[in-house]
Amino acid sequence: MNDARQYSPACERNREPILHELRDHLASAQHVWEVGSGTGQHAVYFAAHLPHLIWQPSDRSQYHASIEAWRAETALPNLRPVLAFDLFDEAPPLERTDAIIACNVIHIAPFEATDRLFAHARAALNPGGKVILYGPFVHPDRALEESNQRFDQMLRQRDPQSGIRPLAEVDAKARACGFERALTRRMPANNDLLVFERPL
Numbered sequence: 001m002n003d004a005r006q007y008s009p010a011c012e013r014n015r016e017p018i019l020h021e022l023r024d025h026l027a028s029a030q031h032v033w034e035v036g037s038g039t040g041q042h043a044v045y046f047a048a049h050l051p052h053l054i055w056q057p058s059d060r061s062q063y064h065a066s067i068e069a070w071r072a073e074t075a076l077p078n079l080r081p082v083l084a085f086d087l088f089d090e091a092p093p094l095e096r097t098d099a100i101i102a103c104n105v106i107h108i109a110p111f112e113a114t115d116r117l118f119a120h121a122r123a124a125l126n127p128g129g130k131v132i133l134y135g136p137f138v139h140p141d142r143a144l145e146e147s148n149q150r151f152d153q154m155l156r157q158r159d160p161q162s163g164i165r166p167l168a169e170v171d172a173k174a175r176a177c178g179f180e181r182a183l184t185r186r187m188p189a190n191n192d193l194l195v196f197e198r199p200l
């Protein structure tokens with residue numbers, strides 16, 4: 001056991017349903033850039049189960065030790081070393097990519113980070129590339145579930161700049177960079193997986 005590995009029980013629970021979706025949405029992708037990789041558990045799981053992909057994890061420096069520890073443990077040939085990246089940074093020195101994925105990031109970061117995410121996507125994605133977001137969202141046609149209301153309150157008390165984002169506002173930010181939401185998949189525990197595409 002490598003001590004630097006952080007462990008998120010939520011990752012353990014949601015990785016399989018997310019993988020199920022990624023199998024479809026990343027079937028013809030090659031390079032995937034993950035933003036906000038966190039512990040690194042998703043990166044190793046998805047890279048292991050989707051060996052046709054080259055998986056590029058990234059995050060802010062406090063997560064690097066854990067991501068690298070999980071990576072060392074698994075020694076996957078298609079999992080790249082972690083890239084130091086904050087959404088407010090300039091574009092990272094990456095080759096163009098086929099998909100950008102961010103799980104549970106946009107309700108944690110200030111909402112301006114979502115504008116940055118789509119701006120980076122516009123610059124970094126190959127034609128036909130996708131932005132995949134996973135997490136809780138406020139839907140226009142229904143009240144936020146009780147569990148998400150509590151989660152949202154907790155987030156805002158901890159950091160007033162964080163909070164569960166209204167889907168319509170996320171769509172508007174995507175549209176400002178040329179992306180449209182092409183798919184919304186309801187996921188366990190009142191989460192959603194969203195796929196955004198930019199019309200060719």
Ligand SMILES: C[S@@+](CC[C@H](N)C(=O)[O-])C[C@H]1O[C@@H](n2cnc3c(N)ncnc32)[C@H](O)[C@@H]1O
Nearest residue numbers: 011036037038060086087103104105108109113
């Ligand atoms: C709740 S964790 C989610 C980690 C992982 N993706 C998961 O689903 O378990 C939120 C992540 O968002 C990242 N994050 C927050 N603000 C960010 C920013 N401005 N730029 C890049 N990543 C950010 C954090 O560093 C952290 O890894």
